[in-house]
Amino acid sequence: MIEVRALASLGQTALDSLLDRPSPLLPKVQRAVAHVLHEVKSHGDTALLAFTQQFDGVRLSPDGLRIPNAQFRHAFDAVDPALRAALAQAKEHLERFHERQRPDDYELTVSPGVQLGQRVVAFERVGLYVPQNLVSSLLMAAVPARLAGVGQLVVCTPPQAAGGVPPAIQAAASLLEVDELYALGGAQAIAALAYGTQTIAKVDKIVGPGNAYVTAAKAQVRDLVGIDLLAGPSEVLLVVDRVADVSEDTLSTWVLAELRAQLEHGPGTSALLLARQPALARAVADALDPSELHQRNVALLSYERLEQAIDFANQYAPEHLCLWGERAEAQLPRVHNAGSVFLGPWSPVALGDYTSGTNHILPTARQGRFGSGLGVRDFVKTISYQRISPQGVQHLAPTVEVLAQVEGMARHADAVQARLEPR
């Protein structure tokens, strides 16, 4: 049975071991992926078809890579009404949350004749990687991309056994007006998006989560194209303080349900509980079967001082942070390292995974210290500009003169000086 430990009793070694998560980049995987990238770069579609047969066990014809737009364009109308309603709700909520994220164009005059501005420009062509069947990941990436105004949205997702992609993915692609849809997965999909092949034109940025091969491939092409954060195994950290209006039994049932939903994400997943009441942690420990913990990182801890639990959470930088109980929820302003925070026992993570409106593509493996969940900002760049008048040059020239001299950049000063000379 899993042990319940007191947070305050842990030494630095035990803490470090909890905080430590493996890099999403595994050396062995990286070598295999380098080969795939090289082959796709050299042989294009031929390599894509060969790897699809090798890794997915699916034999595609050359024209099986792309799902014709005519085929999926009306797929939304063809699926079950319950699925239509689900996709529509998720899309609407995601749109409402993300539409506030677009940076603004602006222009200002900082001194007479010195006019500056910033233009926000969406990427021209973006590739979205969607793991097999993960229709929600398609929603999470496509909604902010569309709001940003991306020109061409290209989706790659692994083929079904009989070729093609699942109806639900097609339905989402149709609802989100995806421009191109490909039955292509793994590192070979990332290679195609980065280098281009006969069938797939290369993109400016690749986003979306994937397995260790997809992540390694993204890491290896990231100087050629933009990428989002490297996706590691999923993580949840629950801080459960005293919770009013929910019985102890119900609370332990809900905690257990939360941890089990997390463990469903597969090997490497992390799920940590920090409970104010040791009895709660023990009840959870009793209920968890050892088989559920196989290849998962699970820790059950109790805390006495809430501040210590929050400090630990900030060090851990979890992908998902649950704060349950009035006092814990009030700590939100003190949270500075986390992907997304779920406040109160009525906010299970699954709601954010699917439909509340926040993004579920979030930083893992402590990347929350310096990275953010996916948003509109990931699909735009900013271009600054300036328009200086003769008067403006006069005003700025002395500063250039002084700083260029400090830096030994005489030609820079000359270029400005040239404007001041009689013509």
Add this chain to the structure above:
Amino acid sequence: MIEVRALASLGQTALDSLLDRPSPLLPKVQRAVAHVLHEVKSHGDTALLAFTQQFDGVRLSPDGLRIPNAQFRHAFDAVDPALRAALAQAKEHLERFHERQRPDDYELTVSPGVQLGQRVVAFERVGLYVPQNLVSSLLMAAVPARLAGVGQLVVCTPPQAAGGVPPAIQAAASLLEVDELYALGGAQAIAALAYGTQTIAKVDKIVGPGNAYVTAAKAQVRDLVGIDLLAGPSEVLLVVDRVADVSEDTLSTWVLAELRAQLEHGPGTSALLLARQPALARAVADALDPSELHQRNVALLSYERLEQAIDFANQYAPEHLCLWGERAEAQLPRVHNAGSVFLGPWSPVALGDYTSGTNHILPTARQGRFGSGLGVRDFVKTISYQRISPQGVQHLAPTVEVLAQVEGMARHADAVQARLEPR
């Protein structure tokens, strides 16, 4: 003498050769840097001092790494008034341009009982790399970091021959209220910031340009800490259309001054001219001495159709794009790949390099397709959150039920279902 070519006459091979720039990551440099990183990770300060002696030829004592705050805190007051005025002007303009970039916190209710929000949180500890003497790069990185609200701002810059750092750097560090200042350069500085040593605590993100070694080091630690874009050699692309009110002689003088300022950046630098009038390009070709072109990428082209010149610029994605002449300047809305745009012949790039207020840390090597100049956004992350009520769970549950089934995530549906059951 350098040849003047017509843009329209270039075949794809010639165009590709112009567009192509080497990766900022050189394999040979990467191997040397891996060694430096490993040594600093293993031996801390001892390795820093050894590499400083080996690479910079400077022998520092262990307490020579850090410039005491008491030493530089009042350095601004001690320098020449002209330098003080220059630093103050640059800081003020930079602040006015960048203060509009901070993303907003927001909160909204997307449906009854479903409350969502985004918090913008500055990084706790950021390292700024400042190449030798480049006081302007310190300004460019520190101003947006300060506006973002970064907790601790740490600067590393190569030591002077006699130890310590130049007075101008100390003055800027004092004006910008830098928290820690180190006489440490090269890959060893990046290693110290990423891993931490006895003297230097590790940071969450490292920004700022550097040479090939610094850039390679940033690339190698970027899964451990955040970094900004990889800095390649500097680039300028000038599109010079018909320019009113400036004589042909003056125009060619100014073009020449602009190109020469660019070439001053050192080996690998690129400077391209696209001129509406072939005579202008020829006058520039006549004036350039072959010695000025050594290890520089210079191309002089003429164009007939302005659209073609802008298309080329968008493909090239230059760090600096100059548009001179009324018709060319009117193309700004069509520019979608460039670091910063300089409108009109009165806007030499040197003004933006030093003091107009836009940032000079900009994407090179075609990274402008997917990246932006440094800004406040590079020093903050966003954390989303949600607070759901029992009514909200009711409203969202059917969508989770449907999508979790599509994805084979039964435990996710269970976690939501648990909230709907009688307690």
